Amino acid sequence: xxxxxxxxxxxxxxxxxxxxxxxxxxxxxxxxxxxxxxxxxxxxxxxxxxxxxxxxxxxxxxxxxxxxxxxxxxxxxxxxxxxxxxxxxxxxxxxxxxxxxxxxxxxxxxxxxxxxxxxxxxxxxxxxxxxxxxxxxxxxxxxxxxxxxxxxxxxxxxxxxxxxxxxxxxxxxxxxxxxxxxxxxxxxxxxxxxx
Numbered sequence: 001x002x003x004x005x006x007x008x009x010x011x012x013x014x015x016x017x018x019x020x021x022x023x024x025x026x027x028x029x030x031x032x033x034x035x036x037x038x039x040x041x042x043x044x045x046x047x048x049x050x051x052x053x054x055x056x057x058x059x060x061x062x063x064x065x066x067x068x069x070x071x072x073x074x075x076x077x078x079x080x081x082x083x084x085x086x087x088x089x090x091x092x093x094x095x096x097x098x099x100x101x102x103x104x105x106x107x108x109x110x111x112x113x114x115x116x117x118x119x120x121x122x123x124x125x126x127x128x129x130x131x132x133x134x135x136x137x138x139x140x141x142x143x144x145x146x147x148x149x150x151x152x153x154x155x156x157x158x159x160x161x162x163x164x165x166x167x168x169x170x171x172x173x174x175x176x177x178x179x180x181x182x183x184x185x186x187x188x189x190x191x192x193x194x195x
Contacts, residue, residue, distance in 0.1 A: 002067040003028035003188075006060025006074040011159065015179035016073065020188060029067060033059030033074070037087070045080045045110060050125055052076035053112035061118055071191050074114045077178050079154025081107040086154040095144050098155040102165075103135040107154065111175040115187040122190055124183035128171025130158070135165060 005016050005028050013030065020026035035055045039048050056074030064070035079086040081101055089095035106129055114123045148162060149155035156162030158169075158176045174181040 001069040001071060002064070004060055004064045004067060004070050004072040005030050006033045006056045006063075006072050008032045009178055011157075011178045012075060015174055015177060015181060016184065018174075019179070019181050019184040023188070023192075028073075029064070031060045031063040031072070033063060035059050037076075039085060045078060045083070045085050045108075046112075046125060046127075048085065049076050049078045049110045049112040050114070050123055053114040054116070054121055054123060057114040057116045057121065061116055069117070071115060071117045073184070073187070074116075075111060075179050077109060077111040077153050077175070079107055079109055081105065081154075088151055088153055089149060089155045092144050092150075095149040095155040096140055099135060099140045099143065099149065102132045102154065102156070103140075104132060106131040109154070109171075109176045111172075111178065111180055113180065113184055113187060115191055117191065120194070122187050124180070124187060126172050126175040126180035126183050128169055128173075128175050130169050130176060131167040132165050133167045139165070 033056050053074045053076045057072045060072040060074055064072055086098050109128045109130055112125045114121055146161055148157055148160055158166055172180045
């Protein structure tokens with residue numbers, strides 16, 4: 001049996017290693033699935049993020065044929081404000097738009113995790129509320145100039161400079177970073193019990 005992480009995110013790699021720390025000899029391989037992340041018409045945020053996690057895991061399974069009994073974990077994180085999904089910004093202007101919207105408001109971060117072995121797919125959805133302090137135009141411009149927002153859902157990373165803007169969170173910190181530890185451990189344990 002080989003555990004596979006269907007992601008090249010250094011944050012998810014680090015979190016999966018943490019999630020498996022208590023399992024003897026736990027290690028995993030990495031694959032880089034490429035899926036279409038376009039939301040479907042009228043797709044609810046929770047359905048969208050769960051679908052992407054499953055599609056990443058399934059695409060990762062196809063890329064893992066060379067491994068012995070691969071068990072592939074896929075994950076996706078989105079930021080939702082007033083029902084609108086804020087994905088990764090397409091450019092600096094888009095990042096500025098998102099950060100302006102988040103300023104002084106509470107938004108929801110949804111992270112879905114899917115684990116598949118080709119026979120069964122297990123999923124978990126974790127939702128966390130994050131409140132931002134009010135941001136000045138100078139704060140936003142300086143943050144965008146750092147380059148950090150450009151590959152992050154909602155244009156910020158809580159684990160780095162973007163954490164300066166987070167007034168409070170209610171839920172899972174690790175899910176906001178990109179992989180909910182408790183839910184991921186539950187999936188690993190379920191898959192282990194069934195093999």
